Amino acid sequence: MSFATVHSCTISGVQALPVVVEVHIAGGLPGMSIVGLPESAVRESKDRVKAAIQHIGLTFPQVKIIVNLAPADLPKRGGRFDLPIALGVLLANGQLPEGCLDDLMIVGELGLTGSLRSIHGVLPTSFAFANSSKALFIPQQSAPEALRSANTRVHCADDLNEAVIQLRLRKNKPLVSAADKLATIPLLVSGAGSSSRPEKFADGSTKQMTASLDMADVFGQHRARRALEIAAAGGHNLLMVGPPGTGKSMLASRLPSIQPCMQETEAMETASILSISHMGFNPSQWGVRPFRAPHHTASGVALVGGGAQPMPGEISLAHNGVLFLDELPEFSRAVLDVLREPMETGRITVSRAARQAEFPSRFQLVAAMNPCPCGYYTDPEITCTCGADQILRYQSRVSGPFLDRLDLHITLQREAKSLTVMGSTNDNETSEAIRRRVSNARECQLQRQQQTNAMLEAKALRINVVLSESEKQLFHEAAQAFNLSLRAQHRVLRVARTIADLEAREQVTDRDLSEALTYRPGRALNSVSRM
Numbered sequence: 001m002s003f004a005t006v007h008s009c010t011i012s013g014v015q016a017l018p019v020v021v022e023v024h025i026a027g028g029l030p031g032m033s034i035v036g037l038p039e040s041a042v043r044e045s046k047d048r049v050k051a052a053i054q055h056i057g058l059t060f061p062q063v064k065i066i067v068n069l070a071p072a073d074l075p076k077r078g079g080r081f082d083l084p085i086a087l088g089v090l091l092a093n094g095q096l097p098e099g100c101l102d103d104l105m106i107v108g109e110l111g112l113t114g115s116l117r118s119i120h121g122v123l124p125t126s127f128a129f130a131n132s133s134k135a136l137f138i139p140q141q142s143a144p145e146a147l148r149s150a151n152t153r154v155h156c157a158d159d160l161n162e163a164v165i166q167l168r169l170r171k172n173k174p175l176v177s178a179a180d181k182l183a184t185i186p187l188l189v190s191g192a193g194s195s196s197r198p199e200k201f202a203d204g205s206t207k208q209m210t211a212s213l214d215m216a217d218v219f220g221q222h223r224a225r226r227a228l229e230i231a232a233a234g235g236h237n238l239l240m241v242g243p244p245g246t247g248k249s250m251l252a253s254r255l256p257s258i259q260p261c262m263q264e265t266e267a268m269e270t271a272s273i274l275s276i277s278h279m280g281f282n283p284s285q286w287g288v289r290p291f292r293a294p295h296h297t298a299s300g301v302a303l304v305g306g307g308a309q310p311m312p313g314e315i316s317l318a319h320n321g322v323l324f325l326d327e328l329p330e331f332s333r334a335v336l337d338v339l340r341e342p343m344e345t346g347r348i349t350v351s352r353a354a355r356q357a358e359f360p361s362r363f364q365l366v367a368a369m370n371p372c373p374c375g376y377y378t379d380p381e382i383t384c385t386c387g388a389d390q391i392l393r394y395q396s397r398v399s400g401p402f403l404d405r406l407d408l409h410i411t412l413q414r415e416a417k418s419l420t421v422m423g424s425t426n427d428n429e430t431s432e433a434i435r436r437r438v439s440n441a442r443e444c445q446l447q448r449q450q451q452t453n454a455m456l457e458a459k460a461l462r463i464n465v466v467l468s469e470s471e472k473q474l475f476h477e478a479a480q481a482f483n484l485s486l487r488a489q490h491r492v493l494r495v496a497r498t499i500a501d502l503e504a505r506e507q508v509t510d511r512d513l514s515e516a517l518t519y520r521p522g523r524a525l526n527s528v529s530r531m
Helices: 045-055 082-092 122-128 140-146 160-168 178-182 186-190 222-234 248-253 264-276 300-304 333-337 340-345 388-395 400-404 431-449 458-464 469-482 486-502 510-517
Strands: 003-012 015-025 031-035 064-070 104-106 135-139 154-157 238-241 322-325 347-351 356-360 364-369 408-411
Touching (some): 015 082, 031 045, 064 082, 082 104, 082 160, 122 264, 222 248, 222 364, 222 408, 222 431, 222 486, 264 356, 333 400, 340 347, 400 486, 469 510, 486 510
Parallel strands (some): 003 104, 135 154, 238 408, 322 364
Antiparallel strands (some): 003 015, 015 064, 347 356
């Protein structure tokens, strides 16, 4: 046999796309030619493959070998094709039995001695072939990550020699299951990289790690705590404005602790993004909602993703979690404006001349800013030293369309001086207690409309927010008095719907509308006589 076909895959965005590795032993002068749009790391695999095969005592054909990676117009990168190429060479040269690779999807990087090394993107690869007729064959180092996909058949080997032995014995002995093999290795079972399937609650949600940050640690700021609870329940974006030291960053960092536990699909999506990123998959963070806080010097590419080979940015790394932008006006206005589309759609498409990549980016934005450059414009005790022009220029760094996309706006003030850091917080409500209310409200939304209130479109709002004639008149007067845009009106209704859900009310009332209107920027309810 001088020809062999091996099934593998490549990663595009967070998708695993199938690739067929065709190996032809053509004869002629020794050498290996790899075609099919390979990048440098793939072209260099010929040297790793040759050294690995020779090191384990097998024969590397001293003739011309042609390797085709199909489809030819799909870019291939990384070392994930080393193992399928090596096994294809051995199969084409008659050193492996025919048919032993037919039902396998193979990825893995080779060392010069034949050792198998872990690769990026194993989790989305495993998830893509769940319930497939093909099983995954990967390096043992990547097996704990692959096993996070509960419905994927996973086999593994520690090196090329072990892989060859398993494949040669397939007719008489099944391939070793990765779960069974790792169960015999105490280090992998007892540590953070456990090979066991993800633990789930009865409702299908994944096990949430115990948060080290708790809302019980926050002194005072009851209005901000209420706004944070509403934001968590409905998935709303939030802006906090206040002088330095009022606890804006502290509050934002505790939002993940009151968000509902992740569903298995959410945990898989978030972990898949980490798997393909430079950070890599971290088993200890499985089921934990991400919290990303990029510095205000971050570029647009750093936030939305990009590069010669498109990689996920901060908004994708915050998928199903929180993106915190502190010192909001210090961010470039152009950088902030690139967030407007993913805030609406929950996805970002990164386009380059050679290719496109799409990444999920359903994040919850929490922003914080001072009211002026010195920070004390609204402080009742410390005098602001900024001029009117300075304040106007500072606040205008954030565009109106961007602010209009933030559902909740709150102003914070410093707590009383008597409430010092030595005071007791024993009576404060814990994050777990708040999370229970938030989870109940979120469950109501999912049962009613299959999405969070923050994502409701105009048509869905008309169905799920039914107002009486008096409430319609009240809302109309408020919209006129506050000069609310149509987008802002929709956001007020979404917030009102969430407030009603937190109170377990089927219908939105004038009380819910009134509270929702207090979270619009710079609005005073007493300007409307009926409120």
